[in-house]
Amino acid sequence: MTAHPPLELTDASLAYGERTVWSGLDLTLEAGDFLTVLGPNGSGKTSLLRAILGLQPLTGGRLSILGRPARRGSKDVGYIPQQRLIDPATPVRARDLVRMGIDGDRWGPGRHSHREHVEELLAAVGASSYADVPLGMLSGGEQQRVRIAQALGTRPSILLCDEPLLSLDLRHQHEVTALIHETRRATGTAVVFVTHEINPVLPWTDRVLYLAPAGHAIGAPDDVLTSEKLSALYGTPVEVLHSQGRVLIVGGDEHSHHVDEVGE
Amino acid sequence: MITTIVSAALPTAVSAAGSDDWWNRLFNFDNYGELLSLVHNSIIAGAVLGLVGGLVGVFVMQRDLAFAVHGISELSFAGAAAALLFGIDVVLGSVLGSVLAAVVIGLLGTRARDRNSIIGVLMPFGLGLGVLFLSLYPGRAANKFGLLTGQIVAVDDTRLSLLVVISAIVIAGLLVIWRPLTFASVDPDVAAARGVPTRALSFTFMLLLGLAVALAVQVVGALLVLSLLITPAAAASRISASPVVVPLLSVAFAVTSAVGGILLALGGNVPISPYVTTISFVIYLVCRLVGSSRTRRGWTRRAIA
DSSP: OOOOOSEEEEEEEEEETTEEEEEEEEEEEOTTOEEEEEOOTTSSHHHHHHHHTTSSOOSEEEEEETTEEOOTTOTTEEEEOOOOOOOTTSSOBHHHHHHHHHHTTSSSSOSOOOHHHHHHHHHHTTOGGGTTSBGGGSOHHHHHHHHHHHHGGGOOSEEEEESTTTTOOHHHHHHHHHHHHHHHHHHOOEEEEEOSOSGGGTTTOSEEEEEETTEEEEEOHHHHSSHHHHHHHHTSOEEEEEETTEEEEEEOOSSOOOTTOOOO | OHHHHHHHHOHHHHHSSSHHHHHHHHOOOTTHHHHHHHTHHHHHHHHHHHHHHHHHHHHHHHTTOHHHHHHHHHHHHHHHHHHHHHTSOHHHHHHHHHHHHHHHHHHHOOSHHHHHHHHHHHHHHHHHHHHHHHHHOOSOHHHHHHHHHOOOOOOOHHHHHHHHHHHHHHHHHHHHHHHHHHHHHHOHHHHHHTTOOHHHHHHHHHHHHHHHHHHHHHHHOGGGTHHHHTHHHHHHHHHOOOTTHHHHHHHHHHHHHHHHHHHHHHHSSSOSHHHHHHHHHHHHHHHHHHHHHHHHTTSSOOSOO
8 A cells, every 4th residue: 555645635625605715725745744834814724724633624625634534533633732821720740631642532531541652752852851740830832842742642644733832932932843843853744833933943844835815825935935926925015035044024914924023 | 716717607606695605506516426327318428429529629620610610509509499499309409400500501601701701690590599489488497598508407318319329420421521521621722633522521511510519509508519519629739730639639628528517517506518618628728738838849850940
């Protein structure tokens, strides 16, 4: 049997009633690919993730994961959300969160503690030293490390990252993105990284999917993030500046993305 | 110390002449053995309630449902009062009231803010209905007061088996949904992404919570249900974060409060709830003290900060 790509979209489209969010989306992710998804609010980034998770059916085209249709609760897809405030009194430790990633969706109280697997996952993200600390007492960067370990619990072939850098400072942003990069190198999982800020993930990005009001573009960062391309996507003049290895995008529409933010 | 708090809440006790007198009303262990054999069933009911309350409380904490518990208990009170008036079984009435409240809250209040306002609307209505039914009820006043503040009624065998059956349903239901409910409570985004049916779980839990509240109303009364459904779990999560230790401790605390409260209240002449609430409150204080010293030490050793 030939290996199916972790993610394949063929002429995919999604609409809510009259409003088309995106259409004609063709995309194939191979094992280990790093795809960064950019675009203003409302351009369908979250809808794309929901479609891959099997929570949102497409209105047209095909979406397959390892050759099979997307399925709710699939073990082939790992999910890393943005950092959330968690009450320090909530009785859940880092190791418990990781365990939930392994079998939290199953019924019953659970007989196996999966201790070895949990230790392994925590060690892989460098979180062993705070395995027993309540989640609410961890810093944002530490929490996101634990979340990466959690997402890897089912050995997924795609890792969906839903704005995991929000509310992290620059140093932690760098740590988290570097860790996700190392993870895809080590495990061969493909990465779909949704973000407002391109710069922290720019060094690792193989391809960019830019979703915009007037269409979308897919390609290498240098090919997509150009003034001509983005101006066409937005239908208004947009300027892309390169400065010291960073990309600054100026213009776009009023609820503009924050790709141009330099951090903090 | 304990007695002063209670006496402040009970002006009738203070109005009695000497301090010995109200002490005797609170703690009187004459003929204790005889009394004990009479309330044998109540003690079993208390222990079962502690077990249910301790387990449910863990999720009430995680899901931030303290206010919902209070709201459900007021409607449970209304149901029980209606049952008293119309001459049907009080347990049945309070189960109907609280399940109805739980369904309404579960259906309409999926988001926290909606939920709180719906509870805020339901709660006074339930309490008002309850007051109406009670004032229409021609029977003894002690029965009426008992629904609000708890009582050791002679729990006969029929009622005890009803309480045990309801408890068994709640515990069995909780065990089945334990893992996904924990996941959905602590980590809703990822749980939803992993295909956990968060909506359905939330609704199911509300139903189980309704049943648990109806049980608690029978022993501690509608106003003080939180002392068995929140305080033990809150105390337990002060001193541990383990998903195994917290429920076990919470159950231990709730059983201690419920059974201890009944045992102390036996000899006294006041409702059972002050004893139950005081025991659970003291446990909470101790756990808080233990927990705060632990937090100061950084909770656990960390190799590298």
